[in-house]
Amino acid sequence: MRVIPSTSAAPPVFPVPTAGGSSSAAALLAAARDRLVTAARAGRGGRAAQARYAAEFDDLVRVLAADAAASAAGASRVVVCALGGYGRRALCLHSDIDLVVVFGGAIGAAEERYVNALLQPLWDLGLTVGHHIRERSELDTADDGNPEFLLALCDLRLIAGDAALFDDVWAATERERRSAAPRRIEALLALGRERHTRFNDTLYHLEPDVKEAPGGLRDVNAIRLVRTLAREGSGGGWPDVSRVDEAEDFLLRVRVLLHELGGRDANILTHDYQEQVADALRSPGDDTHTRVEALMEEYYGHARTIAAALRATIAAGRPVASTPAVRPIGPDLAMSAEGVEFREPDVAASRPALWLDAFRVAVEHGRPLGDAALTVIAENVHRYPSSYFLDSDAGRQQVRALLYPAPGLAARLGEMIECGLLIAIFPEFGKIHGKVVRDFYHKYTVDEHTRLAVRSLESLWQPATASRARFGSILNELRAPEWLTLALLYHDVGKWQDGEHVEESLRLAKPMLARLGLAGEARHSIEFLIGHHLDMARVAFRTDVEDPDTVAKFAGSIASDEHLKLLCLMTLADVEAVGPGTLTPWKEDLLWRLYVDAYTHLTLSYADDLIQKDQAGREAALAQRPADIAEGELIRFLDGLPRRYLAVFDLDTIYGHVRLARGLGVGDVHTTLQKHDDVWELTVAALDQPYLFSDIAGVLAAFGMDIHRGQALTTPDGTALDVFQFTDAEHFLRQNAEAVGEINQVLDGVVAGAFDVSRLLGGRLRGAARRKRPVESRVLVSNEHSQKYTVVEIVAADAPGLLYRISRAMSDAGCEVDLVLISTEGNRAIDVVHITKDGRKLTEPERRGVADRLKRALQGES
Amino acid sequence: MKLVKAIVRPNRVDEVREALEKLGVPGMTVTEVRGHGRQKGHTAIYRGKEYNVTLLPKVEIEIVIPDNIVDSVIDAIVKAARTGEIGDGRVFVQHVEQSYKIRTGEREV
Numbered sequence: 001m002r003v004i005p006s007t008s009a010a011p012p013v014f015p016v017p018t019a020g021g022s023s024s025a026a027a028l029l030a031a032a033r034d035r036l037v038t039a040a041r042a043g044r045g046g047r048a049a050q051a052r053y054a055a056e057f058d059d060l061v062r063v064l065a066a067d068a069a070a071s072a073a074g075a076s077r078v079v080v081c082a083l084g085g086y087g088r089r090a091l092c093l094h095s096d097i098d099l100v101v102v103f104g105g106a107i108g109a110a111e112e113r114y115v116n117a118l119l120q121p122l123w124d125l126g127l128t129v130g131h132h133i134r135e136r137s138e139l140d141t142a143d144d145g146n147p148e149f150l151l152a153l154c155d156l157r158l159i160a161g162d163a164a165l166f167d168d169v170w171a172a173t174e175r176e177r178r179s180a181a182p183r184r185i186e187a188l189l190a191l192g193r194e195r196h197t198r199f200n201d202t203l204y205h206l207e208p209d210v211k212e213a214p215g216g217l218r219d220v221n222a223i224r225l226v227r228t229l230a231r232e233g234s235g236g237g238w239p240d241v242s243r244v245d246e247a248e249d250f251l252l253r254v255r256v257l258l259h260e261l262g263g264r265d266a267n268i269l270t271h272d273y274q275e276q277v278a279d280a281l282r283s284p285g286d287d288t289h290t291r292v293e294a295l296m297e298e299y300y301g302h303a304r305t306i307a308a309a310l311r312a313t314i315a316a317g318r319p320v321a322s323t324p325a326v327r328p329i330g331p332d333l334a335m336s337a338e339g340v341e342f343r344e345p346d347v348a349a350s351r352p353a354l355w356l357d358a359f360r361v362a363v364e365h366g367r368p369l370g371d372a373a374l375t376v377i378a379e380n381v382h383r384y385p386s387s388y389f390l391d392s393d394a395g396r397q398q399v400r401a402l403l404y405p406a407p408g409l410a411a412r413l414g415e416m417i418e419c420g421l422l423i424a425i426f427p428e429f430g431k432i433h434g435k436v437v438r439d440f441y442h443k444y445t446v447d448e449h450t451r452l453a454v455r456s457l458e459s460l461w462q463p464a465t466a467s468r469a470r471f472g473s474i475l476n477e478l479r480a481p482e483w484l485t486l487a488l489l490y491h492d493v494g495k496w497q498d499g500e501h502v503e504e505s506l507r508l509a510k511p512m513l514a515r516l517g518l519a520g521e522a523r524h525s526i527e528f529l530i531g532h533h534l535d536m537a538r539v540a541f542r543t544d545v546e547d548p549d550t551v552a553k554f555a556g557s558i559a560s561d562e563h564l565k566l567l568c569l570m571t572l573a574d575v576e577a578v579g580p581g582t583l584t585p586w587k588e589d590l591l592w593r594l595y596v597d598a599y600t601h602l603t604l605s606y607a608d609d610l611i612q613k614d615q616a617g618r619e620a621a622l623a624q625r626p627a628d629i630a631e632g633e634l635i636r637f638l639d640g641l642p643r644r645y646l647a648v649f650d651l652d653t654i655y656g657h658v659r660l661a662r663g664l665g666v667g668d669v670h671t672t673l674q675k676h677d678d679v680w681e682l683t684v685a686a687l688d689q690p691y692l693f694s695d696i697a698g699v700l701a702a703f704g705m706d707i708h709r710g711q712a713l714t715t716p717d718g719t720a721l722d723v724f725q726f727t728d729a730e731h732f733l734r735q736n737a738e739a740v741g742e743i744n745q746v747l748d749g750v751v752a753g754a755f756d757v758s759r760l761l762g763g764r765l766r767g768a769a770r771r772k773r774p775v776e777s778r779v780l781v782s783n784e785h786s787q788k789y790t791v792v793e794i795v796a797a798d799a800p801g802l803l804y805r806i807s808r809a810m811s812d813a814g815c816e817v818d819l820v821l822i823s824t825e826g827n828r829a830i831d832v833v834h835i836t837k838d839g840r841k842l843t844e845p846e847r848r849g850v851a852d853r854l855k856r857a858l859q860g861e862s
Numbered sequence: 863m864k865l866v867k868a869i870v871r872p873n874r875v876d877e878v879r880e881a882l883e884k885l886g887v888p889g890m891t892v893t894e895v896r897g898h899g900r901q902k903g904h905t906a907i908y909r910g911k912e913y914n915v916t917l918l919p920k921v922e923i924e925i926v927i928p929d930n931i932v933d934s935v936i937d938a939i940v941k942a943a944r945t946g947e948i949g950d951g952r953v954f955v956q957h958v959e960q961s962y963k964i965r966t967g968e969r970e971v
Binding site for chain 1 (some may be wrong): 876894895919945949
């Protein structure tokens with residue numbers, strides 16, 4: 001980059017024009033503006049044109065300064081200097097005129113006359129003047145409380161006045177600048193961070209502010225200032241930022257057009273102005289729409305260049321002492337001042353798996369990928385087709401793991417987009433890269449909206465408000481939060497085309513899910529989220545959520561509490577990423593209320609909502625049933641089960657349940673045990689009998705299994721179907737080849753009454769009872785939520801054998817355990833059990849009795 | 863001139879807006895608010911714990927209209943916002959002494 005010096009070491013001495021009176025000022029200004037407008041309309045209003053305009057404005061100021069000197073006889077020596085953008089000769093059509101007037105002596109009446117004579121005509125011309133009046137001696141003491149002024153002094157430039165005084169002023173500011181350079185840089189960076197925050201830390205605005213937004217003209221100046229201020233003591237050589245000049249010139253050409261079109265200091269490239277600017281800058285395209293797209297693509301490209309140059313400049317400008325040493329992270333990666341780098345870039349160029357690993361490490365360390373590493377990826381990613389990244393289990397697992405929404409993921413996704421890696425892996429996402437969709441609400445390009453939605457999601461790990469913490473608690477409960485990231489990545493890819501986008505997003509997501517090897521619940525959930533991502537916002541914000549029927553209908557369309565949790569968080573993230581202020585606390589409350597009411601419906605009231613003959617899922621199950629399952633067999637199995645059964649399980653799993661339930665006799669236990677990633681799933685079918693559920697839960701606990709979620713159902717003909725998802729915390733299954741057989745054998749024995757579960761569990765239960773419980777236990781036993789069942793909801797600290805203890809307590813009270821939902825949130829267990837006694841709801845004394853038993857069971861008492 | 867302030871259910875805003883457009887009311891100010899009147903709130907159970915939502919989300923619509931259409935505007939709002947349940951909201955009418963356009967400084971009559 002060619003850096004324009006902030007000030008010249010040997011300032012030129014300008015001749016002061018003959019005083020012509022302020023009457024000529026208006027003519028001078030009008031002529032100068034006419035020339036700049038002509039250049040702007042021709043698309044040539046960039047740096048050169050603005051420098052000419054600044055020079056012409058200098059002439060105007062000199063005329064006024066001469067008039068002022070004539071009217072202020074006796075005033076001390078004086079200099080009139082330009083500051084900031086005017087000082088850099090980047091003076092736009094309606095920019096503020098930043099001036100500093102410095103007097104050699106004390107400011108008295110004559111000096112005040114001078115200032116009035118200088119400034120009044122500028123005000124009369126309708127100009128906005130940012131003026132600073134100083135005595136020379138004041139410049140020896142910097143005012144740290146006014147960092148903007150001190151930074152503007154870096155662009156100090158003499159316009160009129162005493163050259164010797166200017167030399168003195170220049171020397172004083174230079175001394176101050178050198179002595180306070182680190183503080184000035186910190187102030188500059190703090191101002192920049194505050195400014196970027198106002199723009200949500202993104203440069204992909206649909207209507208960008210070409211001056212203030214990230215990647216805008218203020219960032220160009222920040223690059224220049226950092227280089228000026230950190231000339232001494234910086235950490236190393238400056239990065240090559242040669243393309244910044246071109247980017248700056250583009251932004252200046254756009255800005256001057258905005259000033260001309262708006263007739264004021266307008267810097268926002270609004271949708272309306274985009275069409276006119278595209279025409280003036282000769283953006284390519286056969287029609288207005290295409291030309292605007294080309295203009296905005298060029299804008300984003302330049303903004304990216306500036307943002308990258310600023311990052312690199314800040315890193316290079318760090319004082320040597322504060323520059324972290326490069327330290328290795330494993331055999332292939334290293335951490336430098338800029339972030340994660342490849343230790344051997346040449347080797348890394350042909351190892352795409354290492355690229356993903358670098359991003360994983362970057363997320364783990366909360367650091368970016370270094371520019372050198374990004375360059376390696378960007379230059380080589382085109383050599384690998386999308387199939388390359390997902391053609392092995394290891395590759396698929398690596399990509400899925402990377403998408404866990406840990407803090408910092410969104411920033412890394414931004415880097416993956418910039419270097420082309422994300423689009424290489426997910427080519428469908430490329431269809432919305434930089435995509436502008438104009439509507440009243442969205443503030444960002446479609447891909448950036450998506451990235452910001454992921455950022456909103458990841459922020460829930462460290463919620464900023466109590467209101468947001470409610471949603472954070474949901475995130476803690478999810479089995480696979482990375483499903484949300486995937487769903488968010490694809491929820492709007494259908495916007496590449498005009499018109500309805502949800503179905504198109506779903507169509508594009510299906511091949512991705514297949515490439516990622518996602519099937520069953522994962523695939524079902526992600527497809528559900530993409531296909532329904534607009535539903536919850538519509539219901540929460542546009543229907544009457546106080547109406548129980550509205551909630552019931554919505555809950556019926558969701559059908560499982562896990563899907564509800566996913567959809568709630570997706571809605572929250574999607575709405576927040578639309579634009580600043582879109583997700584108001586008011587909307588959060590509406591969303592939360594709908595979530596709670598729907599959750600209550602799905603968990604406490606779902607038992608009354610049975611599979612109906614005309615239900616679409618039932619018809620699909622019948623139509624697609626395999627040859628070995630007769631229609632009558634399937635109907636007998638399904639009818640009488642809650643509707644949620646069809647939503648929670650995919651068809652293959654349902655058919656598996658039907659087969660598992662065949663031929664059950666008294667005391668028989670049919671089981672399947674499968675592993676999905678790190679989670680085991682045990683499905684048990686047996687004829688229902690007292691203590692059956694607690695016996696199975698107890699057996700799993702006895703083998704050290706940690707039950708995270710699951711559910712139990714009972715068909716009308718008395719078949720119990722229990723599904724448990726658990727982790728093998730003690731590696732019993734992994735380390736014992738006969739483990740599955742042993743578990744089955746014990747299950748058989750327990751159900752047949754040959755083994756006593758409490759004996760098997762003895763030691764574990766005593767250990768659990770001794771442990772402290774940081775979670776407050778709550779027990780709700782209610783007849784209000786279901787027409788047929790008494791509903792028990794238990795929230796307690798998770799502990800070995802907990803499910804066994806609470807389900808046994810209910811059986812001990814003579815209750816039938818008909819339906820169970822098991823879930824965990826961190827170290828909390830949340831279990832909902834639907835019970836009856838002798839086929840009816842419990843009486844009030846019976847409910848109190850069950851509640852007491854449960855409280856004792858939670859305290860570890862038998 | 864009159865300032866009409868209507869507190870309505872969030873899901874009735876579109877209906878109210880459409881009704882006002884039919885009467886030729888050109889613009890309105892819509893604010894997200896919370897409050898309660900006779901509809902005291904809502905009790906929900908989550909994670910075994912009851913909690914009360916005492917302030918319910920509502921939307922406040924403000925319009926300034928000529929005196930001669932006040933009755934028809936109120937009638938339109940009431941019809942559009944009504945569900946018949948407690949919590950449908952309220953309409954308030956106030957006298958407006960003067961009104962000015964900020965852009966032009968023009969006083970509206």
